[in-house]
Amino acid sequence: KAGVTQTPRYLIKTRGQQVTLSCSPISGHRSVSWYQQTPGQGLQFLFEYFSETQRNKGNFPGRFSGRQFSNSRSEMNVSTLELGDSALYLCASSKGTDGITDTQYFGPGTRLTVL
Amino acid sequence: SQQGEEDPQALSIQEGENATMNCSYKTSINNLQWYRQNSGRGLVHLILIRSNEREKHSGRLRVTLDTSKKSSSLLITASRAADTASYFCAPRRGDKIIFGKGTRLHILP
Numbered sequence: 001k002a003g004v005t006q007t008p009r010y011l012i013k014t015r016g017q018q019v020t021l022s023c024s025p026i027s028g029h030r031s032v033s034w035y036q037q038t039p040g041q042g043l044q045f046l047f048e049y050f051s052e053t054q055r056n057k058g059n060f061p062g063r064f065s066g067r068q069f070s071n072s073r074s075e076m077n078v079s080t081l082e083l084g085d086s087a088l089y090l091c092a093s094s095k096g097t098d099g100i101t102d103t104q105y106f107g108p109g110t111r112l113t114v115l
Numbered sequence: 116s117q118q119g120e121e122d123p124q125a126l127s128i129q130e131g132e133n134a135t136m137n138c139s140y141k142t143s144i145n146n147l148q149w150y151r152q153n154s155g156r157g158l159v160h161l162i163l164i165r166s167n168e169r170e171k172h173s174g175r176l177r178v179t180l181d182t183s184k185k186s187s188s189l190l191i192t193a194s195r196a197a198d199t200a201s202y203f204c205a206p207r208r209g210d211k212i213i214f215g216k217g218t219r220l221h222i223l224p
Contacts, residue, residue: 004157035214042216043158043203056210090157100145100207101165106157 002027004093004107012113018079021110023091025072031055031096032074033104034066037088049074050096078112086114119147119187119204119215127221134191136218138204139184147180148205149189152217158203161189194222 005024013019025032033056034046045058049068068074072093078085088111092104122137138147146165150158164171164180164187171178177190191198201217 043214045213048210088155092158100209101163103148103160103163104158104212105160106150108157109155111155 004091004105006089006091006107006110008110009108010111010113012115013081014115015081015083017081018077019081019112021076021078021089021091021112023074023076023093023107025074025091025093026105029093029095029105030072031094031102032068032072033092033094034074034076035090035092036060037090037109038086043090046076055096081114083114085112087112119206119213121202121204121215121218123218124216125219125221127223128194129223130194130196132194134194134198134220134222136189136202136220138187138189138206138215140187140204140206141185142208143182144206144208146207147187148207148212149176149178149187150203150205150214152201152203154200161202191220194220196222196224198222 007022031050033048035043037043048056052068063079066076088109090109091107094102094104119138148163149161152158162173164178175192180187199222201219203214203217205212205214
């Protein structure tokens with residue numbers, strides 16, 4: 001079974017621009033979660049999508065948004081980029097139906113650098 | 116918040132020795148998971164321990180959970196160079212999973 005894939009792997013943008021990251025979950029998985037990882041803050045939860053609906057949301061400003069398509073693929077968008085948005089963005093997929101034992105499988109991440 | 120806090124932040128040991136990492140959290144949980152992350156890459160799920168379990172094994176990994184102390188530990192026995200990575204605990208309460216900042220483990224040759 002193919003793992004979680006994220007594209008692109010690396011991205012360089014300038015302040016004020018916007019960016020869209022993509023995540024393809026494991027086949028059969030319906031939940032996709034996004035995380036931001038920085039050295040200072042560690043792994044922070046952005047949001048989770050399940051069956052095209054946002055199911056959970058972290059404490060990030062509205063500049064961070066996402067969506068999920070009918071094939072469970074997900075995109076994350078960041079508008080008006082700031083220097084502090086430089087981070088590794090990780091996507092994780094899970095079945096989404098196993099309740100509290102639902103296990104997340106992570107992609108390799110997209111390394112975003114904002115100049 | 117039930118965010119896990121790993122201790123120590125960094126650990127260096129000789130190859131072949133055992134490595135122990137600890138995790139503390141603040142509220143009651145349903146389960147706790149441990150993940151490994153090799154430098155700058157995605158996280159790999161290692162093990163899940165439920166709140167009614169006290170110990171779990173997987174290969175060279177041993178995880179314990181003490182819900183009365185709100186703490187968990189991950190023991191890696193007979194460490195190898197390939198175990199060099201960051202290790203994260205992730206306590207879960209309902210649909211919320213909050214990762215700690217991790218322990219950086221370095222295995223010395």
